[in-house]
Amino acid sequence: MVAAGKAKLGDMFMNGGTSALQLTGLTKRFDRLAVDALDLTVHAGEFYALVGPNGAGKTTTLRMVAGLLKPDAGAIGIFGIDALRDPVAAKQVLAWVSDEPMIYDKLTPIEYLEFVAGLWGIEPRRSQPAAQELLASLGLEPHRNERCEGFSKGMRQKVALAGALVHDPKLIILDEPLTGLDAVSARHVKGLLNERVRGGCTIIMTTHILEVAERMADRIGVIAAGRLVAEGTLAELRQQNGCHDMSLEDLFIALVDAKREAA
């Protein structure tokens, strides 16, 4: 099945020169079908929000992109790199942050960032100033030499985010990055992410907070039952549904209900 997906990959890469992420026929089944032949393209330099109800297949999709899960079928292209054939090259330009920050309790934030930079092979002369800047911008500077074991969930999330940014990735995948952050921290993080996008980075983010998607994302993809049911800018989504004054929340509920009824 994966081979069938790979057959399409040549065409896919030849056609899309500027896509940061291209998914073709991506499929994953656990006890049930989690991701159902998903086709998705995210352009370089774009802030893309993937929204959907619980169990829609958002996290499974992104875990496959990050190389944490093997798809049953389909193809994944990251900046023209076939991520299934050459995962190491794909991972070099990618960063992944999950909703449950996985950091080391016994390392300090600065030690964690040094480790992540080393793992991505970044020269210390580049990574050290970047790490210091990130700690400062995320408000972690006063805690840089404290072990993470005593950190709140929000602080841990910020350390994980700093780890994702320290190696200057071209594509950042964030799974519910604002979970556990207070309003001030959330604003800091949003500012930091917007800054990265302005600098040419591509961000794909899942979120349950639709206002965040509405405000931050260039394009929004709505996923339900493992398939993309709608995609576009907020204006395009409204146009597709013929409701010009609908909020994203109303649109989202309408789309998901329609998908459920169709199923």
Place this chain on the structure above:
Amino acid sequence: MSSAAALSWFARHELRLAWREWLAMMTGGRRRKTRAAVIGLTVFAATMHLPAWAVIGRYAGLETPLDKTSLIVITATVFLAWALMLSQAIESVTRVFYARADLDLIMSSPAKLTNVFSVRIAAIALVVTSMALVLSSPFVDVLVIGGGARWLAAFGVVVAVGLIAAAFAIAITILLFRLIGPARTRLIAQILAAIIGAGFVIALQVAAILSYGKLSRFAVLTSDAAAAYAPGPDSPVWWPARAMLGDGTALLFLLSIGLVLLGAVMTMVSPRFADTALSASAHAASGSRGSDARTFRGGSRQQALRRKEFLLLGRDPWLMSQTLMQMLYLVPPALFLWRSFSDSSTAIVLITPVIVMAAGQLAGGLAWLTISGEDAADLVATAPLPPASVIRAKIEVVLIVIAMVFAPLIAGLAFVAPLQAVVTAAGIVIAAGSATAIQLWFRVQAKRSQFRRRQTSSRIATFAEAFSSIGWAGTSGLALSIPLAAVISGLMTLGIMAATWKLSPQRD
């Protein structure tokens, strides 16, 4: 609810928690495995009767009045059991202080805290004593079968010794809190637990080496010198031995001491138990500070991984308690080796299996921590390096630590017996490699904090690791004395490894 009813309700709650904790340890947290764990434990307990028979079966026919040597051996055995229980109890108490997450709930409830924490202290004593009863029952059974019902009093001795051990453990831990504060107590308590657990046996071995040039601890206990220094047969020192043999007065005395000590500790400690536990949990949440100045180091990705692993191993709070005892058991062989510089005894061959066994066990623990205990598995899995490179870097860390620990011993041995040094070094490499391989075949992603429970994640892996270490230790020892037997032993151990590999879960 009346005060008595509330207390009994809380006691039931504590016992249920303790039971579930124990069950989770036995089943690796998998509920479906409860029946398998009960069957396994029953089979294990039944099987333990065989070695128990071999070790103490001959003592079942002992009759009072006992000679001094028998009194010494029995009393020393009771003292050894007490030391082991005390070690276990210190670890349990430390765990309760640092890990229980229900303090906020208990302290915000309208229950009388002194009573609640008295129950908690009693529960600790009960858990320690129950565990000791389970472990000692094959030995007591053998004595009862061989020597009659009077040996049933040994169960009473185990209970008394358990109560005394629990009382001492709580008093020691609270004292450490008062003296050195919660920041250092966890580490020091673990070191103390390991030293107490291994200390008595090691002290006997050290005395045997220094006095008789033997590694056997019985050399001291059964010596004429020990009998000459020992007090007369009517001394209270022998009451534990007499209680073992069914002396009702002595048993009652021991049980009374246990209850009085535990009661005294409850009375003194319960009012302050909450403060102590709170300061411990507050310390656990506040974390420690690292050094202020830090310059990033360069190097390959594998070097970054190795540096991280070394740093985490050095900071692991449970590694110390789990491996220190193994390391302490290396002290007698090292001393024996040192003594052998002046005395070329053939008994030096005995230290090779001890060293090889310790290397296998230590490597198993380190391999679990580095391979399975990866707290940021997603981060490492999304890093741009092949999974094989990650595993290789982690294995290298295990082997480097093993080399650092055992190289001084091998260097010392090389001066005394070069051939033995070569055989021992080969044994260390093979035993450490085998234990690491088993951990690799059975790896399951877990938090490092679950290190204490690593044995429960796979029974096959645990037994295979133990049998492979024993096998390679035996093979190394035999290679120096009966080479043909070493070939057979080596092939058998290879067979164990092959069977383990066959039983291991399929890996991608």
